[in-house]
Amino acid sequence: xxxFFSRRLVQAVLVMLVISVIAFSIQDNLGDPLxxxxxxxxxxxxxxxxxxQMGLNDPFFVQYWRFFKxxxxxxxxxxxxxxxxxxxxxxxxxxxxxxxxxxxxxxxILFSVPIxxxxxxxxxxxxxxxxxxxxxxxxxxxxxxxxxxSIYIFSVELGWLPSFGRGETVELYGWTVGFLTRDGLMHLxxxxxxxxxxxxxxxxxxxxxEMMEVLESEYIRFAWAKGLTRRRIWFLHALKNTLLxxxxxxxxxxxxxxxxxxxxxxxxxxxxxxxxxxxxVNRVDTPLIVAYLIVVGLIFVIANTIVDLIYGLVNPTVxxxxxxxxGE
Amino acid sequence: xxxxEVRNLDVTFASWGGNxxxxxxxxxxxxxxxxxxxxxxxxxxxxxxxxAILNLxxxxxxxxxxxxxxxxxxxxxxxxxxxxxIRGNRISMxxxxxxxxxxxxxxxxxxxxxxxxxxxxxxxxxxRSRALQTLTRVHISSPEKRFDQYPHELSGGMRxxxxxxxxxxxxxxxxxxxEPTTALDVTIQAEIMDLLLELCELNxxxxxxxxxxxxxxxxxxxxxxxxxAGRVVEAGPIWExxxxxxxxxxxxxxxxxxxxxxxxxxxxxIRGVMPSLSNxxxxxxxxxxxQLVMEVCRTSVPTYTxxxxxxxxxxxxxxxxxxxxxxxxxNKT
Ligand SMILES: Nc1ncnc2c1ncn2[C@@H]1O[C@H](COP(=O)(O)OP(=O)(O)O)[C@@H](O)[C@H]1O
Ligand code: SF4
Ligand SMILES: [Mg+2]
Numbered sequence: 001x002x003x004f005f006s007r008r009l010v011q012a013v014l015v016m017l018v019i020s021v022i023a024f025s026i027q028d029n030l031g032d033p034l035x036x037x038x039x040x041x042x043x044x045x046x047x048x049x050x051x052x053q054m055g056l057n058d059p060f061f062v063q064y065w066r067f068f069k070x071x072x073x074x075x076x077x078x079x080x081x082x083x084x085x086x087x088x089x090x091x092x093x094x095x096x097x098x099x100x101x102x103x104x105x106x107x108x109i110l111f112s113v114p115i116x117x118x119x120x121x122x123x124x125x126x127x128x129x130x131x132x133x134x135x136x137x138x139x140x141x142x143x144x145x146x147x148x149x150s151i152y153i154f155s156v157e158l159g160w161l162p163s164f165g166r167g168e169t170v171e172l173y174g175w176t177v178g179f180l181t182r183d184g185l186m187h188l189x190x191x192x193x194x195x196x197x198x199x200x201x202x203x204x205x206x207x208x209x210e211m212m213e214v215l216e217s218e219y220i221r222f223a224w225a226k227g228l229t230r231r232r233i234w235f236l237h238a239l240k241n242t243l244l245x246x247x248x249x250x251x252x253x254x255x256x257x258x259x260x261x262x263x264x265x266x267x268x269x270x271x272x273x274x275x276x277x278x279x280x281v282n283r284v285d286t287p288l289i290v291a292y293l294i295v296v297g298l299i300f301v302i303a304n305t306i307v308d309l310i311y312g313l314v315n316p317t318v319x320x321x322x323x324x325x326x327g328e
Numbered sequence: 329x330x331x332x333e334v335r336n337l338d339v340t341f342a343s344w345g346g347n348x349x350x351x352x353x354x355x356x357x358x359x360x361x362x363x364x365x366x367x368x369x370x371x372x373x374x375x376x377x378x379x380a381i382l383n384l385x386x387x388x389x390x391x392x393x394x395x396x397x398x399x400x401x402x403x404x405x406x407x408x409x410x411x412x413x414i415r416g417n418r419i420s421m422x423x424x425x426x427x428x429x430x431x432x433x434x435x436x437x438x439x440x441x442x443x444x445x446x447x448x449x450x451x452x453x454x455x456r457s458r459a460l461q462t463l464t465r466v467h468i469s470s471p472e473k474r475f476d477q478y479p480h481e482l483s484g485g486m487r488x489x490x491x492x493x494x495x496x497x498x499x500x501x502x503x504x505x506x507e508p509t510t511a512l513d514v515t516i517q518a519e520i521m522d523l524l525l526e527l528c529e530l531n532x533x534x535x536x537x538x539x540x541x542x543x544x545x546x547x548x549x550x551x552x553x554x555x556x557a558g559r560v561v562e563a564g565p566i567w568e569x570x571x572x573x574x575x576x577x578x579x580x581x582x583x584x585x586x587x588x589x590x591x592x593x594x595x596x597x598i599r600g601v602m603p604s605l606s607n608x609x610x611x612x613x614x615x616x617x618x619q620l621v622m623e624v625c626r627t628s629v630p631t632y633t634x635x636x637x638x639x640x641x642x643x644x645x646x647x648x649x650x651x652x653x654x655x656x657x658x659n660k661t
Binding site: 216217218219221222223224225226227228229232236237240241244314315316317 | 379382384386412413414415416417420421423425428429430431432433434435442443446447478480491494
């Protein structure tokens with residue numbers, strides 16, 4: 001367990017290093033920070049001296065090393081627009097985005113597991129076949145379309161659900177959370193549903209396919225031959241094996257999920273990191289962009305490490321990878 | 329009363345291009361504590377026959393005719409609930425590949441005790457001690473340690489011992505073993521087979537032993553049936569079948585045994601292959617491979633003839649032509 005964990009930790013650090021290099025080199029390619037700072041009216045000579053002063057003419061690695069040392073201390077520069085530390089600006093918006101991601105994850109898990117499992121057990125049942133058919137359509141409709149359509153139907157036409165912002169939030173251990181108030185919850189429904197519309201069909205289909213394969217396996221046949229109850233065979237013997245590959249895919253999809261928060265937050269005017277990021281891109285607020293990439297990278301690495309740990313707990317062959325089968 | 333009596337069993341696989349008949353008119357019976365061998369090349373229908381007894385044929389297969397009387401009760405007529413109370417409780421199975429039989433994510437202990445919990449009211453401690461006891465009976469060292477291990481931590485032979493122990497946990501009166509040693513290392517095959525036989529004998533458990541190796545059956549069972557393309561082509565006491573085979577297919581299997589071959593010569597394999605279900609030849613299914621084939625063999629399915637205490641499905645059965653034509657033919661080369 002310890003070996004597994006430390007190996008994962010080394011990997012995580014390496015991934016973060018790569019992300020930081022990428023994030024940093026993006027800085028150079030995103031317009032001229034001076035123009036943002038001083039405007040058009042400054043003479044070329046003045047610009048050059050300012051560049052030298054800011055170290056913008058130093059070699060790449062010198063600049064990166066400077067950036068890296070500061071980043072380790074949590075200093076990712078100052079946002080040109082907000083005139084505040086970029087990391088602080090980002091972290092202010094973190095709870096909103098995490099709430100969106102968790103809500104979506106919850107929806108995906110709560111729906112995909114039972115639907116996928118039952119669709120595998122009863123492949124001929126009409127309702128489940130309908131759901132499977134709809135999931136194909138679901139996969140092919142872009143998120144922004146789902147989002148706009150759901151806003152049109154549930155906010156504009158029916159007036160049931162709010163379509164923008166977080167609604168009423170409360171303070172909880174320094175975090176602003178929305179899911180504790182009724183209004184906050186109502187505001188979560190549409191964005192979370194829209195965001196889960198890409199993941200849900202994917203996971204339903206994945207779980208169904210895996211479960212069907214597992215149900216055909218010899219060990220499931222043996223479980224039937226032992227006279228176990230259907231419940232035990234389906235929900236213990238088969239489900240546990242089905243979830244192994246699903247957990248792995250789940251880890252990989254976290255990246256996609258975070259990427260799609262940018263879009264979802266924009267459509268729903270959700271005051272999260274993704275929305276902020278898009279604004280930062282428009283304003284060429286480079287420190288903010290870099291800070292966003294680093295924070296998102298960190299979330300991704302942490303989430304994947306957790307997923308790997310869960311996988312290790314479910315799959316005995318990972319946990320005990322170092323012990324070998326013993327002879328007769 | 330016979331322990332098991334299978335009468336005129338038909339099994340069909342429903343498929344798009346029409347129904348495929350996997351078993352046709354299969355009959356055999358077994359007395360309590362008796363050992364019966366089922367022999368035949370791969371694809372003969374041995375496994376389908378075995379799974380049909382427990383009504384566990386893989387989809388889209390189903391029993392399309394016949395009766396399976398177990399202790400006088402027709403298993404084909406039971407409700408799913410009643411069938412469940414037979415499986416693993418009165419009739420146990422041992423599968424071919426112990427690597428695939430045990431669930432990779434559950435411990436040995438869980439997979440053993442769950443059988444007890446499925447069939448009787450029993451406390452966790454009692455189930456555990458029963459399982460440990462049975463593990464000792466199949467000669468597994470340090471059973472307490474094995475109990476908490478996962479299948480991948482055990483060798484193939486040890487896994488098959490666990491499967492055998494699982495079959496012995498309840499008081500099954502019949503064990504169906506489908507090629508129980510085929511997937512194992514050759515060095516331990518005999519050991520596992522001996523263990524299985526010894527335990528069945530000790531507990532007076534009936535055993536149906538499925539194998540494609542006639543020599544194994546000749547050493548362990550009392551009666552045998554030979555299957556080809558979903559039919560029983562010869563059935564009788566093992567001594568008769570090995571020493572006085574009537575059916576050309578059985579003779580071919582005997583001729584192909586390594587001990588029948590002169591050292592240095594090629595094995596006398598029967599030429600040709602087992603047909604697939606979708607193109608079983610008309611008449612006698614064996615006719616394209618048979619040395620004694622006659623005109624009638626291509627058009628009409630042979631009925632059973634009793635010769636001594638064996639039952640044979642061959643148009644040439646009982647006539648002077650039978651002998652050991654295949655091995656004679658091949659020995660010339
Ligand atoms: N699920 C299935 N669907 C279609 N055909 C099958 C299925 N299972 C077995 N068969 C066919 O039934 C025949 C007998 O198979 P089997 O009983 O496994 O042979 P064996 O004697 O080697 O155990 C084979 O031709 C096989 O292809
Ligand atoms: S019936 Fe004819 S083809 Fe079939 S085994 Fe007998 S002799 Fe050969
Ligand atoms: Mg088989």
